[in-house]
Amino acid sequence: MISFDEALKLVLKNTTPIGKQKIKLKDSGGYVLAEDIKAKFNIPLFDNSAVDGFGVKVSDIKDASAELPVELDLIGTIRAGDSGKILITPGTTVKILTGAIIPDSVEAVVMKEFCLEASNKILIKKSAMKWGNIRREGEEFCKGKEVVCMGKQITPPVIGLLASLGYSSFYVYKKPKVSIIVTGSELVKPGKKRLPGKIYESNSYSLIACLKELGIENISLFFAKDKKQIITKQVQKAISTSDVIITVGGVSVGDYDFVKEVLYELGIKTYFTTVAIKPAKPNYFGTCIKKNKKKIVFGLPGNPVSSLVSYHQLIKPALLKMMGQINKSSFHVKAQLESDLKKKTNRLEFVRAVAEQKNGSLIVEPTKGQGSHMLGGIAEANCLIHFPRDKDLIHKGQNVEIELISWN
Ligand code: AMP
Ligand code: MG
Numbered sequence: 292m293i294s295f296d297e298a299l300k301l302v303l304k305n306t307t308p309i310g311k312q313k314i315k316l317k318d319s320g321g322y323v324l325a326e327d328i329k330a331k332f333n334i335p336l337f338d339n340s341a342v343d344g345f346g347v348k349v350s351d352i353k354d355a356s357a358e359l360p361v362e363l364d365l366i367g368t369i370r371a372g373d374s375g376k377i378l379i380t381p382g383t384t385v386k387i388l389t390g391a392i393i394p395d396s397v398e399a400v401v402m403k404e405f406c407l408e409a410s411n412k413i414l415i416k417k418s419a420m421k422w423g424n425i426r427r428e429g430e431e432f433c434k435g436k437e438v439v440c441m442g443k444q445i446t447p448p449v450i451g452l453l454a455s456l457g458y459s460s461f462y463v464y465k466k467p468k469v470s471i472i473v474t475g476s477e478l479v480k481p482g483k484k485r486l487p488g489k490i491y492e493s494n495s496y497s498l499i500a501c502l503k504e505l506g507i508e509n510i511s512l513f514f515a516k517d518k519k520q521i522i523t524k525q526v527q528k529a530i531s532t533s534d535v536i537i538t539v540g541g542v543s544v545g546d547y548d549f550v551k552e553v554l555y556e557l558g559i560k561t562y563f564t565t566v567a568i569k570p571a572k573p574n575y576f577g578t579c580i581k582k583n584k585k586k587i588v589f590g591l592p593g594n595p596v597s598s599l600v601s602y603h604q605l606i607k608p609a610l611l612k613m614m615g616q617i618n619k620s621s622f623h624v625k626a627q628l629e630s631d632l633k634k635k636t637n638r639l640e641f642v643r644a645v646a647e648q649k650n651g652s653l654i655v656e657p658t659k660g661q662g663s664h665m666l667g668g669i670a671e672a673n674c675l676i677h678f679p680r681d682k683d684l685i686h687k688g689q690n691v692e693i694e695l696i697s698w699n
Contacts, residue, residue, distance in 0.1 A: 294680070295639045298566040298576070299605060305562065305578050306587060306609040308617075309534055310465045316454055319445045321506035322463035323615030328439040330456055333429030338393040339371075342424045345384045345406050345413055346397035349423075352415045360407065360414040369394070384413050399423035432456075442617055464615030468509040470529030471498055474541040474550060475593055476516040493666065494539045494591075494598045501602050504698060505610055517547040526553055530579065530586050534613070537606065540593030543573040550590050551575060559588050567638040567680060570594060570663035571601035587613075594663040600641050600675070603696065622697070623677075625690045626655035632678060632685045639680045643672035646693055655693050672696065 293301075311325040340346075347363065355361040363384040369375045371390035379385050379396045387393065387400050399419035407414035432438050438456060439449060445463070453461070478492035479485045495512055502510055511532055513525040522541070529536045541550040542564070551564055559577040566574045575590025589606050591598040603621075611619045626646050634640050646655040655676060660668035674693040678685065685691055 292565045292567045292572075293563050295566055295568050295604065298563055298568075298574070299608065301562045302576055302605050302609050303612060305576075305585075306612045307585075308464050308615050309467055309613050311462045312465050313460055314463045315460050316450065316458060319453070319461070319463060320447070320450050322445050322466070324439060324441050324443050324445065325462040325464045325615060327437050327441050328453060328456065328458060328461065330432040330434055330436045330438050332434050332457075334432040334438075334455065335426050335428055335430065338428050339426050340387045340389055340391050340393060340400045340424060341426050342400055342402045343388050344386075344400045344402045344424060345415065346379060346387045346393065346400050347384050347415065347419060348379065348381055348396075349398045349419055349421050351381055352401070353418050355415045355418050357416045360416045363413050363415060365408075365411050365413050384415070393425050397425075400425060442615055444616060464613075466505075466507050466509065467534035467610060467613045468511070468532065469502055469507055469535045469537065469610075470511045470513060470533035471495055472513040472515060472522070472525045472529055472536065472538045474515045474517060474522055474538060476518075476547070478514070493595050494593065497595065497599055498537065498539070498602060501599070501607070501698070502610075505607070505614070507610065517541060517549065519549045519553060522549050522553045523557065526557060530557070530581055530588075534584070534586060535606075535610065536586060536588045537602075538575070538588070538590045539598055540591075542575050542590040542592055548573075554588060554590065564590075566605075568600075568604070569634075569636050569638045569640045570597035571604075572638065574601055574605070576605070592663075595666050596643070596669050597663045599669060603675075604641070622695045623692055624653065624695070626653040626674075626676075626693045628676075628685055628687055628689050628691050629654050629656040631687050632657065632676065632691070634678055634683055637680060640676075640678040641694075642676040642678050643668045644674050644676045644693065645672060646674045646695070655691065 352361045366383045367377045368386040369391040370388045375392035375394050377385050377394050398421050401419050405417040473495045477489050479489045481491045515521040515525045538550050541548040559579045561577045564575050565572050571592055573592045577588045579586050591601050642657050644655050644657045658668040658671045674695050677692045
């Protein structure tokens with residue numbers, strides 16, 4: 292049985308970005324840039340005022356104070372958006388609003404709060420340094436500078452930055468098409484009549500929510516009873532329509548776990564079928580080429596916590612890589628354990644837990660309900676404790692590695 296690290300390495304080695312597409316600025320949120328973005332001009336575009344105030348010659352007001360204000364003649368106003376072709380000479384001033392262009396003759400802007408307006412005369416109560424309250428042209432980015440690099444996710448501030456640079460479209464990485472095939476003869480959709488022995492199907496809902504969180508919208512959902520023929524048909528359909536195929540359930544050793552057999556028979560190249568982790572030991576990963584395109588196949592165990600943990604640990608990194616986020620890794624920190632932690636397996640365990648700040652330290656407590664069928668524990672958790680393979684006991688008060696889980 293391979294280790295988690297080996298499994299993740301194999302998954303990432305076999306996933307590559309699936310391609311690029313040109314996208315409009317307004318639709319680009321959540322995508323990852325597939326080109327470097329340079330400043331086409333200086334940013335700020337021109338010297339402009341950081342405040343509402345009055346433009347002055349510094350020498351005119353060098354002795355100005357609240358007790359001895361300096362009087363200047365007001366010769367005009369420049370609002371944001373005006374062309375600002377006004378010339379001030381010694382002894383004069385111009386009203387300048389925030390964001391307005393600074394004419395060459397203005398050396399500083401004095402905030403309105405330090406001025407008294409009396410019709411055409413302005414009393415200035417404070418001296419100013421040269422360039423005071425002026426945002427200089429190019430002070431943030433000079434023309435030609437690389438501002439946002441390929442591989443950067445387009446978050447709300449990044450989309451704002453791209454807009455401010457004047458870009459209306461650019462290249463991003465495509466998002467993969469994903470199919471989920473839910474197997475199990477016991478499953479009933481929530482809201483439908485449930486006969487004895489049946490349970491409500493939950494994995495498709497949580498996995499679709501996971502995919503949507505990554506902005507993946509092109510999702511096909513297939514269902515199959517535990518019958519080889521049906522599973523085969525659904526997998527074939529999924530392979531022909533998607534880049535990534537996720538089967539759920541039927542990947543273990545039970546008499547009716549047909550998924551691995553079906554995948555072998557369909558010629559999928561298998562990399563692993565079990566991983567030394569808990570939950571989610573039965574865990575399939577394979578690839579195939581269909582019409583010159585590489586398809587990635589994950590087989591998740593059906594227990595709801597197993598399928599979610601497995602998604603988080605192995606599928607999400609692969610999807611992020613396919614979408615261009617090449618070096619995105621999960622966020623790990625150390626936290627102090629609130630109670631003893633024991634285990635019997637020789638596997639890396641992902642213990643569902645709640646971490647919080649207490650008296651200045653980060654403490655962590657496993658949630659109740661650690662069974663791989665117990666969604667309550669993972670629903671409550673905000674992190675996973677990584678309980679190493681080679682340890683069977685960690686005492687209360689010791690530091691453990693936790694991985695923050697980030698579902699929205
Ligand atoms: P399996 O991996 O198919 O052996 O399923 C393991 C356990 O997970 C069984 O108790 C199943 O009933 C349950 N299970 C499988 N698939 C789902 C699903 N989509 N939603 C909820 N429970 C499931
Ligand atoms: Mg099953």
